[in-house]
Amino acid sequence: MLIKVNGEARSVEPDRLSAVLDVLGYGEAIVATALNGEFVPAEARAETRLREGDRLEILAPMQGG
Amino acid sequence: MLRVYGEEIASRLLLGTALYPSPAIMVEAVRASRAQIVTVSLRREAGGGGGAGQDFWALIRELGVRVLPNTAGCHSVKEAVTTAQMAREVFGTPWIKLEVINDAETLQPDVFGLVEAAGILTREGFKVFPYCTEDLGVADRLLTAGCEVLMPWGAPIGSARGLNNVYGLRSLRAHFPDVPLVVDAGLGVPSHAAAAMELGYDAVLLNTAVAKAGDPAAMAGAFALAVEAGRTAFEADPIEARDMAAPSTPVLGKAFLE
Numbered sequence: 042m043l044i045k046v047n048g049e050a051r052s053v054e055p056d057r058l059s060a061v062l063d064v065l066g067y068g069e070a071i072v073a074t075a076l077n078g079e080f081v082p083a084e085a086r087a088e089t090r091l092r093e094g095d096r097l098e099i100l101a102p103m104q105g106g
Numbered sequence: 107m108l109r110v111y112g113e114e115i116a117s118r119l120l121l122g123t124a125l126y127p128s129p130a131i132m133v134e135a136v137r138a139s140r141a142q143i144v145t146v147s148l149r150r151e152a153g154g155g156g157g158a159g160q161d162f163w164a165l166i167r168e169l170g171v172r173v174l175p176n177t178a179g180c181h182s183v184k185e186a187v188t189t190a191q192m193a194r195e196v197f198g199t200p201w202i203k204l205e206v207i208n209d210a211e212t213l214q215p216d217v218f219g220l221v222e223a224a225g226i227l228t229r230e231g232f233k234v235f236p237y238c239t240e241d242l243g244v245a246d247r248l249l250t251a252g253c254e255v256l257m258p259w260g261a262p263i264g265s266a267r268g269l270n271n272v273y274g275l276r277s278l279r280a281h282f283p284d285v286p287l288v289v290d291a292g293l294g295v296p297s298h299a300a301a302a303m304e305l306g307y308d309a310v311l312l313n314t315a316v317a318k319a320g321d322p323a324a325m326a327g328a329f330a331l332a333v334e335a336g337r338t339a340f341e342a343d344p345i346e347a348r349d350m351a352a353p354s355t356p357v358l359g360k361a362f363l364e
Contacts, residue, residue: 047151047152048150062153065153065154066153066154067153070157070160071159071160071163071196072151072159072196073148073191073192073193073195074192075188075192078184078188079188080188080191080192080195082195083195098150099150099153100148100150100151100192101148101149101150101151101157101158101159101160101163101196102146102147102148102160102162102163102166102196102197103146103147103148103149103151103158103159103162104122104124104125104126104132104146104147104162105122105123105145105146105147105175105176105178106122106123106124106125106145106147106176106178106263106264106313106314
């Protein structure tokens, strides 16, 4: 299935968000996720299913002013 | 002691963590500033481990400071609210420096979006620190929306112009004597910070003036001194300015030597 991850097209096998994060290499990383512009809390990742064309944002702590 | 959302904070200087020449210099600057609150953000991170964000977060946690995540770069209420929700989970704090930006050139806040987002986030349990202007009506709306602190700009972000509208800032201070007020953005040199503190502002928040200085740690220390000096001066009740001279040496008893 083709989705957009942080603005880039990616092909992923699993459809559950938690599994997608694993295959994309986020493992234990401290990140927050949003699917199609809506925040998905960490505890909801296991039952959140992705669909073709979905936009996934994966954000991490960064410097800020 | 700065009091905000029921917390007592010893330092009245809030420091940003962006734009430093290196992470090590950022750490030195935070230590030299004696800031107890630093601002942070959320940005896209590549997978595969070793992401810059993870290293940055580890450094911040070692510093033992509170973090104030921002919604920098958000131009809509929706974007700002979603960013705040993501930040609360990642940083483990309900504090959010709420930025809803209107104009890309001046980074002036979209005050209508700001008020709307502040209301939504407050209802969701956030403690909102709104980046606003010195407009009294907007300030009133933000307080009504649930904000317990206001952060008016001194000047456009990164401009180093200092306090662009001293009259407006003084007026805001006078209208809301019991609300914690923080001058956020636009400061360039320590005297700007001292001036804000002398007006009775409770704290200042800055980033570029320290991060882009030739010696960020030294500049951070200079700002810390200025903030302390300005606050002490405010508490000492400064005299009023006047147009005409007033001799300080007693006139009475002066010899007649013509």
